[in-house]
Amino acid sequence: MKNSLVLVTTLCFVSVVFAQEEIDDPAQIVIGERLFLETRFAQAYFASPGKADPVMEKTMTTDGSLKGPFTGKSMNCRACHMVDEFADQATAGMRTYADYARQSPIPDRGDGLAKAGRNSMSLVNISIPADEHVVFHFDGEFNSMADLVFATLTGRNYGWLPHETQKAIKHIAQVIRSDDGQGELAQEFGGSYKTILTGSDKSIKPDFRLPVEYRVDVKQASDRQLVDAVSKLIAVYVTDLGFARDDQGRYVGSPYDVFLIKNKLPRKPAVDESPEAYGQRLLGLVNKLEAPRYVNAQDGKFETHNQPFVFAEKELQGMKLFFSRGSSKQHGGNCVSCHSAPHFSDYGFHNTGLTQQNYDNTHGAEAFSKLDIPGLQKRTQRHDAYLPATDKHPQASSRFRSKVSRQRSGHVDLGLWNIFANPDMPAPQQKLQSMLCEQVNKSFRGSCTTDNLLTAAIASFKTPVLRDLGHSAPYMHTGQFDKLSQAVSLYITSAAMSREGRLRNGDPQLGGVNITTGHIEPLVAFLKSLNEDYD
Numbered sequence: 001m002k003n004s005l006v007l008v009t010t011l012c013f014v015s016v017v018f019a020q021e022e023i024d025d026p027a028q029i030v031i032g033e034r035l036f037l038e039t040r041f042a043q044a045y046f047a048s049p050g051k052a053d054p055v056m057e058k059t060m061t062t063d064g065s066l067k068g069p070f071t072g073k074s075m076n077c078r079a080c081h082m083v084d085e086f087a088d089q090a091t092a093g094m095r096t097y098a099d100y101a102r103q104s105p106i107p108d109r110g111d112g113l114a115k116a117g118r119n120s121m122s123l124v125n126i127s128i129p130a131d132e133h134v135v136f137h138f139d140g141e142f143n144s145m146a147d148l149v150f151a152t153l154t155g156r157n158y159g160w161l162p163h164e165t166q167k168a169i170k171h172i173a174q175v176i177r178s179d180d181g182q183g184e185l186a187q188e189f190g191g192s193y194k195t196i197l198t199g200s201d202k203s204i205k206p207d208f209r210l211p212v213e214y215r216v217d218v219k220q221a222s223d224r225q226l227v228d229a230v231s232k233l234i235a236v237y238v239t240d241l242g243f244a245r246d247d248q249g250r251y252v253g254s255p256y257d258v259f260l261i262k263n264k265l266p267r268k269p270a271v272d273e274s275p276e277a278y279g280q281r282l283l284g285l286v287n288k289l290e291a292p293r294y295v296n297a298q299d300g301k302f303e304t305h306n307q308p309f310v311f312a313e314k315e316l317q318g319m320k321l322f323f324s325r326g327s328s329k330q331h332g333g334n335c336v337s338c339h340s341a342p343h344f345s346d347y348g349f350h351n352t353g354l355t356q357q358n359y360d361n362t363h364g365a366e367a368f369s370k371l372d373i374p375g376l377q378k379r380t381q382r383h384d385a386y387l388p389a390t391d392k393h394p395q396a397s398s399r400f401r402s403k404v405s406r407q408r409s410g411h412v413d414l415g416l417w418n419i420f421a422n423p424d425m426p427a428p429q430q431k432l433q434s435m436l437c438e439q440v441n442k443s444f445r446g447s448c449t450t451d452n453l454l455t456a457a458i459a460s461f462k463t464p465v466l467r468d469l470g471h472s473a474p475y476m477h478t479g480q481f482d483k484l485s486q487a488v489s490l491y492i493t494s495a496a497m498s499r500e501g502r503l504r505n506g507d508p509q510l511g512g513v514n515i516t517t518g519h520i521e522p523l524v525a526f527l528k529s530l531n532e533d534y535d
Contacts, residue, residue: 032237318526
């Protein structure tokens, strides 16, 4: 069941009221949620059915651990993408389908990997773009959400090694076929997988009766067809996760949104208006406000955030910095160039300088600039030496998809560089080439040859969504920052390095960042005004 959000407006104030009516989710989303929670698809269950996977006994946080919500079971999607499991815990709280660790723990397979390579990205609003450029994961590995889900179910996060893809497919299909409908999830979500996924049994309740396009004949389907059907349903569920909007698609849940409403400011781009143009139009209108109507306790109250529901002078100052492009003569954060409103992400890829700062802090000044990163020909000829492990190259080193460590010089995560022009990952290539070429053309960094685009991909990572950041800490793809102030400080350093020509493949948008330590507080205040009570 999904709660709708009702917006109440009077002449004096605007208030946001949650949970006024319940809306039934369609069956494909309901069954997608069931599969999202399923704990029998993992390798640990294949190896020892019914036996607890130790990794599930605890939920790791940045400073300790909590008893896991799936103790006694094996890995599922929800273990890394939580919501209200620890909502009442002062040391944890709500999540927007993320977890609490810097990098999520993964099942032990004796290969030295105990954690995922990156922070668990929030899934809410992750699927907003509907254009031809949408790709998924921090490095753009997946062409669709269904591709991402399939790779997760059959990949290392579920305990499967790179050469075990076919074994994983066979196991998941067997779980679907053998489900007897007696388990806890089956009892809550309509019965056995065989009945629900086939969808033709007249005894199926309407809430669980899948539309024809989501059904699969469990008796007749191949193993791969079953896993594809499962992936498609989970993808539908994840794609449906979004922050509160009205019937015109305008956001309504945060103090920032209420500020726009109270001041009669546009909350989304006009028809055929680009996000960039909308951001600048909105900034111009905000700058013209002679007597801004601020948001205060009369306008709302947070239930899941430890902060007042406000948008006042400090938040407005931060907003102006966020939306303004800086120069040598004026301050500006230029944040909106990548975190474009109203979603606060462009869903593209950028090198913020974090990789270089981490590498240099570990291996010495200018170490990253001197690092030998192979060009296309060398990388292709020595695939296993440089690229990530896959089922086609299970012995590949994943050298440039590794966490920086003092013990392993030359190991670092280069993000999109690992995926672009990688023959093991053909699906997203056309989209990635188009995205990179657009960036290269905008920044006048040469022609769109594959070699040049590969260089432009170095240390680039997908732009996260900034809405409701209070429910997604720790921050950055490394999960290394506990506080928003630390994340903002990163850009002060990176922008300085970029201006001095010391940042390898730094994003050109860093040239528009001119902020000081004195701007951190208002920028953080603005970012917190994007929080909302996600439900």
